[in-house]
Amino acid sequence: MRVIGIDPGTRLCGWGIVERVGSKLLHVAHGTFRLGSGELADRLVSLERELVEVLALHAPEASAIESLFFAKNAQSAAKLGHARGVAMMVLRRAGLQIGEYPPARVKSAVVGTGQAGKLQVSRVVSMMLGLSVMPEEDAADALAVAITHTSALGFAAALKRS
DSSP states (O other), X not given: OEEEEEEOOSSEEEEEEEEEETTEEEEEEEEEEEOOSSOHHHHHXXXXXXXXXXXXXXXXXXXXXXXXXXXXXXXXXXXXXXXXXXXXXXXXXXTOOXXXXXXXXXXXXXXXXTTXXXXXXXXXXXXXXXXXXXXXXXXXXXXXXXXXXXHHHHHHHHHHHO
């Protein structure tokens, strides 16, 4: 099962793809979309275009995205919601089911605590996937989302079999 994880953002948007082969978790690819600082609508168009390219290149079978958290700044939360909406639209148009996970659940699933910092997430993700270079924070977060979803899918499949 190949899963893409998305850490949405309107300036930087992380993505990461992992694949489960038997009981082994493999790194496929990851990156960060650098959407610039222009008008929000232009950045959202860039996000759509770049995510379509990644999906075409790597053909994931499932997807997951970090859900919204309560932000102190309503305007920032609204912009983040726009980025999530564009990403979710692209994922659904590609025929993918979408898992949604709050940041604390992702951190807890990968690191063991929902209070983990970004550097800690990057380190653990790197170790789990055998990466020689730590990914950028947004890409590491996206890989963590994909890992979380892969684990959830594995657990659901195990329940189905029993």
